[in-house]
Each structure stands twice: as C-alpha cells, then as structure tokens.
Amino acid sequence: MLKDNQLIKFTKKGIYCPKGKFYLDPWYPVDYAIISHGHADHARWGMKHYLCTDDSKAILKHRLGEAINIQSIPYRQSISINGVNVSFYPAGHVIGSAQIRLEYKGYVVVFTGDYKTQPDFITTPFDSVKCHTFITESTFGLPIYHWKSEKNLQSELHDWVRTNQSNNRTSVFFGYSLGKAQRLLSLLDGADDIFVHRSIYNLNDAITGSGIDLPKSKLWSADLDKNSLQNKIIIAPPSLLGSKMLKRLPNPATAICSGWMQIRGNRRWQSVDAGFAVSDHADWNGLISAVKASEAERVYVTHGSQAVFSKYLNEIGIEAYELKTEYGDEALAKAEKETEIIERE
C-alpha cells in the first residue's frame, strides 16, 4: 500500500504532488496549479498553467486575466496528469468550488479547499468523497458555530429588508464579491430590486456569460439617481464600508454577512446596523460530518482552528494532524480586497 507522503508533500509553495508534478492552490508561482475555487487566497497570480472546474473557469479568467493558460473539466470527470488521476467534486462553497480528488494506484487523497456542507439556493451542493487522506479546512472549527438553515436565513434577511423599508431605509449588505454576493442575491431574490457594486456586477457578468444563471440585479453606479435606490437593496464588497459611495446613500441600513457575525463581540465592533451569520464555510457539525463521511484513515487540518479541530478529531479516534498553510480568513481578506479593486476597473 502506498503512503500519502508519496502522493502529497507539504512544501513552502503549497501542497505538492511529486508523482503528478503539480500543486494544489499554491501560494507562490509554479508550473502547474490545480485550483479548488476562485477566491484570491486559493487562486493566485503567476501560475504557468491552471486547471479548474468548468464552472470556475470564467471566474478565474475574469480575476486573473484572459491571457492565463487554463484548462477546465466538469465535476466528477477525471483527467490523468503524469499518471495521477485528478477529479473535482462539488464543495458547496462558492460557484465553481471543488474538492480536489487525487488517485494513484488505488490510494486516494482529497483536498477540500473551502467547503460548506449545508445546501444553499445557488451553489452546487457538497458531495462527500471517500478517501484515505482527507485535507480539510477548519475556518469555523469550534462548536460555537452552528448555521441556520437557508430557509430561516432567507426569512430573516427578508424581514430585515422589510423593517428597513418601513423606516424608509435602504438595505445595504456587505459580502465578498465572489461567493457571498451571489449567495445573497439568491437569498434576497424577490424581496425588492437589488443593486450590486460594480466589482460584483462585472464578476456576475462573467459568471452568466459562462452559462450559469443568476438572479437579476442592477448596477449600483455613482451616477444613479439617489431616489431610485431609496428603500431598495444593495450588495457591496466589505471594502466599501465607510466609503464615500456609501455615504452618498440617503438613509442606509448596513449589514455585514459573515460566519463571524455569530459572535456578539464581532457584530458590535463593526460600525454597522446588523450582522448576519451567513457563511460559505462548514459549521462545526458540517466539518465533523464531512470528516466522518470521508472515512479517511488520516486527516490533515488546515486554515482556521486547526489545533482545536485536529485535537478533537484525535480524541474521537480519528488520526489528525495540523497543517500550516497560507489560506484562510486574513489572507483572503487582504487578497480579496486587492482583487475587488481590480474588478472595479
């Protein structure tokens, strides 16, 4: 039987497959990169060759440039790279997101990238894959994180919009342009007209251009008549918090949408009117069920609460190790901000 360390190696540039001579979501430029999803901490500039899912391709080209050398395959279809079978399985995180499955001589490794086990209205739902080695994220790897169902979130957000309308206020939601923005669109669809910031508008354009349907939205541009936005819904990236554009709105009610909003202290320190725990990541039970469903004999825990989650897995009889990577919330926040600035152009 093969050992996982012959199939994957943890290097300075990222997770490397020596047999296949490729990297998974590397953080430094390499020759061949397999990309789990389009977030800026996973899909970075400078790779000589990119491989991703069909649904991610337009997003990557939009974000990294038309000129990149990129190949894509559908979910669940495998491709052989230097004898290693590579395939993608839905991760339920953002549009196009995938777990990356590697197979060599019967030994299977799954790298989750980022994932969410709970289904939503827009993302291809998470599909668990059996494997020998499971590399899982742990962004919300503490038992204090339990997400509400999509239906409950939907009615909570619609209620908030309605309350704002009765107070003559425009509802402004903040979330990353890739993922949260489309998710919010799907959650808020039907509540009222939705306007999106240009970075989101352009990205949505790229997504629909590749044949994926999105709920309707209009461009929120500076030259719009203020009155046309009154009492409507606006979705903007977090970098717009405190911006001039936001201040021009007549009477905005602002909300941050993020898993971190589960905790009171995090809701309070932001200067916003509301915080909704809408997350693209698995909650505590989601992480545990994914690990169990993988039936893996060894688990590597990356970005987030890796120390806590791996310790807990070991206690419940699952061999687990911490793995330091350069993915995760801080890297994402920084990288997404830079990407959004480019997307506005």
Next chain:
Amino acid sequence: MKQFSDLISTIEITNKTNAKIDALVNYFDTAPDKDKLWLIALFTGKRPSRPVKTSLMKEWCMEITNLPEWLFLESYSSVGDLGETMALLLPNNSSHLDLSLSEWMTELKALKPKSDDEKKAFVLEAWSGLGQQERLIFNKLIGGSFRIGVSKKTLVNALAKLTGIDANQLMHSIIGHWDIDSITFEELIHGQHINYDNSKPYPFCLAYALEKELPDLGEPKDWFVEQKWDGIRGQIVKRNDEVYIWSRGEELVTQQFPELVEAMSNFNDDFVIDGEILAIKDSAVLLFNDLQKRLNRKNVTKKLLEEVPIGFYAYDILEFNGEDIREKPFAERRQVLELLFGLMALPSHVKLSHLVNFKKWEDLYRIRANSRTINSEGLMLKQKASPYHTGRKKGDWWKWKVDPLTIDAVMIYAQKGSGRRSSKYTDYTFAVKKDDALVTIAKAYSGLTDQEITEISKWVNKNAIEKFGPVRTVKPELIFEIAFEGIALSNRHKSGVALRFPRISRWRRDKPVDEIDTIESVKQLITAS
C-alpha cells in the same frame, strides 16, 4: 422575553447613544409595567443575587453538549463571554417558552433557595425552550452584566425623553431605595419614594483651558488661584440630614464614598458644595489611578477603604442653609465656605482647597511647574468677582494644566513588546472617532504599570479579532488618555494630524467608548496649543 431580547439586540449593535436612547424609549413606551421596572433594576445594578452557580451551569452545558472541558474552554476564550458561549454551544431549542422579563425574574428569585437538582431541571427546561439570543439573555439574567454600553445616565436620558421629567430627579429616583414588588413604574419615575428637594443638584460651573497670557488676565489681586486636583469633580448636597454626592457626569455616587457621607453628616448646617473627590492617604493626594480602584464598585470592602481612603477638597459653596448664593462673588462665597469649614473640627480628609499664595503673575510659572510633584494637574485661576456660572463660560475661570494636551482615544491594535516585555502586549495603536468610524491617531507604549499591562494583555488575548503578523486587531473597547507635547496638521497621517511624543497618561476605565475624542475635537487642540 422577545421584547427585551430585541431591545438588547438593538442596543448592542449600535454605538450611537441616541439610537440606544430611542430603543429604550420605545421599550418604555410599549413594555408591561413590571418589565420596565425590572429593566431599570437590571441596568442600575439592583439585581437579585445569583440563584445558580456559574460552575454548575458550565457543568450542565458540557453534559448536554457532550463536549470535553478543554473544548468548552477554547470556545469560551474565542467568545469571551460565558453566558454567550453556553448559548452558542447548546443545541437548538425543541420547544418554545414564552415568559415575560418579569415572569423570568420572579422564577429566578424563587429558584435561589432550591436544591441543585431542582435548579438543574429549571435551567435545562429554559435552555431547551429558548432560541439562541433569548437563551443568552436568560444566562445573563441569572448573573453577569450585559455590557452593552447603557450607563445610568443613558437610561435616565431615555426616561427623561419619554416623560419630560428632569433627568437629575430621575437619577435620584432610580438610584434611591425602592422595592420592585411595592412600587409602580409611574410612582418610581415620579419619585414618590424620594424627596428630590433634598438631593437636587446645581449644574457645575466649568472652566476653559487658559488661552491667553497671564498678564492679559488683569491684576493678580483680582484672582484666586488653586491647585487643579486630578480626581472627580463632585457636588455634595446636604439638606435635612440627608447627604447626596453627585458626579460631574450627573450620576449619584453617594454609596461609593461612605467616608465622605459620614464626614458631611457631622455638619449642623445645610449646604451644597463643589469640590474634588480624591484618594488621600496620610494627607497626600494619591494618583488618579488609585482613585479609580474606588470607582463604580457595588460594594466597598473594608480592605479597600483602608487601602484607598477617599477625601474631599472643597472649592466652592453654592447653597448655604437653603439660600442659593451662586450669584454672589466668588470671594464672598469663599468666605462662607471658610466659615463653614472653620466651625467644625473636620477629619483630615475633608479640607478646603487651599489658595495659592502669589503676588506677581510670574510666581505662578514656578508653582505650576511643581504641580506634578503633589499629583495636581496644574492650576485653576478664578476671578474673585465671578458668580458660580451654569456650565462652561469663558473669562471668569481658567484651567491652566501642566500638560494641557490630552485626548481620550480607544485602543484598536496591540502588539507584543520586546525584551522583558516580549510576552506582553505593550505597544498599542489608538483611534478617535471620525463620523461613525474610527481613525488611527497615535501609537504609544509607555505610561502604564506592569500590572495594567498584564491585565491588558489578558484582555487582548481574549478580544483579538484579527491577526496581522505580530499585530492584533482588538475590539475598540479600552479607552486611554493620551498625552502629548504638541500637535500639528499633517498630510502624511491618515487622521490629518501628527502628535509629538504621544504617551499613555492613564487608562480611562470610567469612560464609555461613546465619549472618546473626535478628529474634530483633536484638531481644535491645534489652535489651543
């Protein structure tokens, strides 16, 4: 309890005092009478004693969730609040309990004498019958503070807005002795249980920072000069054998200073005097830091009374035996004050603020330069002919601080120090308000005691929101007074101003975040310096 829970949610998300007041007004407008009374009781520290031990609640929570203790503690350290941690850990409610705030409080009061098993059954039933936010409120009702930035003053302002009743009277009403089972909301706010005539304070007369040269003030003989003591301005009202102590912030702080109440009770006359509440030991004024140990405590222990004895330096007298003498010249009022204090053999901790002896204006520079050595902040210059003004008025009273340039700012980043302090967070970045947001104003690291640094480091560990390398972004909750030598406009700084030699002069535990400086008020110092 939904109504109360919604109120808390609204208040906790906003940092605008007016929004908090509006939410409270709305609650007082619509909630049942008993609930209103309980709200006032809870927000003024009149809560019943804790009926269930925290350790038991923690134990039951771990039992239900089947989590090991270390994981419970990891969760706690990430949330920073025990009641909230439990509310988040527990599974979704399986039923729905609909009790009002006062019904819950009545149940909790009745729970106190019961056995642990009965308590457990009650708490578990509540947990399984309440949604997450209401469960958090329930845990808080058992014990612990809401920490949502509602001071007594905010509460009083909301009641005043609702009823039109004088805010100081309301302050006396809610602080005064009342029993929730034998008073109605109307009776409480109309002060039927108190005699406001006995406690009614006057507005404080406030001074501006000196903005001219001393000789421009005129003749030295027309002025009284006193030390500007660094304590809390206080107004002591003694009428009809009752003593009340009001702080500058219009809070009644009588119970915090029993030694002053005792000393004042010995006077035969009635009066209202203005002065400084100070920590005084062996006739020496202690640092403001020491005084802070005595502030906002529910109970003053005997040990603390000995460690940090409180004294009072009287500046002025506003009312003498029922007569309002604020319009009389200060020189006359001072005579009345001297007469009053001369009549009694006073304990050593209650004194007249002594007048600085000087002939020429130049004498004052030397005296002012010495202020620090006696823990004074500088000098106060008061026109002998001045009345006791209402509020702040320019011209008659001036404060001439040793270091006139200080601002109150909130900590937003913390970084570990080096060498001996490498394990502690010693380097902080501070911000002031700019519209609704915060803007970085200064980085400073000296000026705190080791003990304070240790306390702040623990707090940073619990309250870090983000990490950027060695830097932690923290919740903007800790307020510090930042002192500096000079200030100038600057294009290189995001805030638009540059401070010269900024340092922490003290930790303002007494200030809410709402009251930090704004970038506008900081810029005003440019002309002042």
